[in-house]
Amino acid sequence: MYFIGYDIGSSSIKAALLNADTGACVATATCPEKEMAIEVPYASWAEQQPENWWQEIINATGILLSRFPVAPEQVKGIGIAYQMHGLVCVDKNQQVLRPAIIWCDSRAVDIGNTAFKTLGEQYCLSHLLNSPGNFTASKLRWIQENEPHIYERIHKVMLPGDFIAMKLTGEAATTISGLSEGTFWDFAEKGVSKALLKHYNIDEALLSAIVPTFGVQGQLTAAAAAILKLAPGTPVTYRAGDQPNNAFSLNVLQPGEAATTAGTSGVVYAVHNKNSFDRQSRVNTFVHVNNDDAHTRNGVLMCLNGTGIANSWLKNLAGDITYPEMNALAAQAPIGADGLQVFPFGNGAERILENRSIGASVSQLNFNRHQRAHMMRAVQEGIVFGLNYGMDIMAEMDLNIHRVRAGHANMFLSPLFREAFANTANVVIELYNTDGAQGAARGAAIGAGYVSQADAFRGMECLSVIEPDVALQAQYRDVYGSWLNGLRAAIK
Numbered sequence: 105m106y107f108i109g110y111d112i113g114s115s116s117i118k119a120a121l122l123n124a125d126t127g128a129c130v131a132t133a134t135c136p137e138k139e140m141a142i143e144v145p146y147a148s149w150a151e152q153q154p155e156n157w158w159q160e161i162i163n164a165t166g167i168l169l170s171r172f173p174v175a176p177e178q179v180k181g182i183g184i185a186y187q188m189h190g191l192v193c194v195d196k197n198q199q200v201l202r203p204a205i206i207w208c209d210s211r212a213v214d215i216g217n218t219a220f221k222t223l224g225e226q227y228c229l230s231h232l233l234n235s236p237g238n239f240t241a242s243k244l245r246w247i248q249e250n251e252p253h254i255y256e257r258i259h260k261v262m263l264p265g266d267f268i269a270m271k272l273t274g275e276a277a278t279t280i281s282g283l284s285e286g287t288f289w290d291f292a293e294k295g296v297s298k299a300l301l302k303h304y305n306i307d308e309a310l311l312s313a314i315v316p317t318f319g320v321q322g323q324l325t326a327a328a329a330a331i332l333k334l335a336p337g338t339p340v341t342y343r344a345g346d347q348p349n350n351a352f353s354l355n356v357l358q359p360g361e362a363a364t365t366a367g368t369s370g371v372v373y374a375v376h377n378k379n380s381f382d383r384q385s386r387v388n389t390f391v392h393v394n395n396d397d398a399h400t401r402n403g404v405l406m407c408l409n410g411t412g413i414a415n416s417w418l419k420n421l422a423g424d425i426t427y428p429e430m431n432a433l434a435a436q437a438p439i440g441a442d443g444l445q446v447f448p449f450g451n452g453a454e455r456i457l458e459n460r461s462i463g464a465s466v467s468q469l470n471f472n473r474h475q476r477a478h479m480m481r482a483v484q485e486g487i488v489f490g491l492n493y494g495m496d497i498m499a500e501m502d503l504n505i506h507r508v509r510a511g512h513a514n515m516f517l518s519p520l521f522r523e524a525f526a527n528t529a530n531v532v533i534e535l536y537n538t539d540g541a542q543g544a545a546r547g548a549a550i551g552a553g554y555v556s557q558a559d560a561f562r563g564m565e566c567l568s569v570i571e572p573d574v575a576l577q578a579q580y581r582d583v584y585g586s587w588l589n590g591l592r593a594a595i596k
Contacts (some may be wrong), residue, residue, distance in 0.1 A: 107121075110164070112185065118133070119164035150207075153204070154192050165334075176329070182548055207369075210461055219236040219242065223236075260312050282344075324339070342550065349544060355509075356509055357392070357393075376404050390402065411448065439580060441478040444479065510535055537567055
């Protein structure tokens, strides 16, 4: 039997077809060929058209089934992973009212910061485990304050994955994990936060119905089935935000385990069995996919917005060069890039910097010494150092990470990046042959009751293990210390 997984990213839509009997991924597709556009009508804004995600779902499904044709009735479930913290608003006819405000949009920072003070920091941290910050609830409040003509027409608000699930099933629904990532969830009361809704004057009826992360969340409508060439009634049986799903994809489910990813943004995500928080809300706690009443499983997430997007920017600037060529060129420069430092904070407000938007910057550039190789190395090292800065914050919460799992993709394709990460953070890196779309398909198989959690990860292999090198650690830590001094000076 087969299961389809979708991963709705801000750059592309990925789809995977999983043979649940063998655990093998038999086909994949990525759409579009070029990265999807992020609309930036004003500084600090970031928007996308939700209907574009749906069109690329259609395109990716067609490619997937052309590469490995299966009878529609052989597909027994669909799983969805999605970019977190976005806001989609629809009317009573399930029509989109405005572009989605996506994860790296910073317009609601001040609204969230004010709520943090007004509601009380102690309340927010002990109940929401986060500042309302720049999360979905604050974005909805922004619409209420600035676009009242839109707000009054809203029937339901949802996350990007909820929107795709609605297009598949015709039903507006979300999960507890999804509500927590929008700061709508009260961890202490184990319910929707009445206090936050009251403070923001948001009607609870705007929130979508709650469905389980694993289990039947709705069924494919006849219309959607005809478009996708799947069987009507095929159930959607799993959904999760991209980072909880990335952790799930890597079988990171128990306290002390950690996952990392370095796509457009970079994340380290560790599982905790406590309702813990950072007092400055620089890293954030959300409900993990396997949380239940008997076992607290939360994901503590640190996010660096400017990761793959920084490397992509450099690639476009450099001209006719591939990523492997960039990696090889970067490796020609010495550790520390001969003093050149890059601070990759040019993709919106950074949570690890207390929601500051300081922009990206280059420091200690010397026109007589520094060449392209130095710049390419400095960008990769700057990304690693930003991630390590977040991991230092996690360590303050007693999350001491010694081993991380990652997919063999994106920045982790770079040997230099892997070396710098392992030695700066003093962690062992395990790389696996999986990604978010495959994880969503495995989640769908569990949600449909076709496989157990223990059997769901058949077919997943560890491709390589990167150990810290004692001879290199001191060099990287010394360079990181210098970079950290530069960052501290920038954010004073």
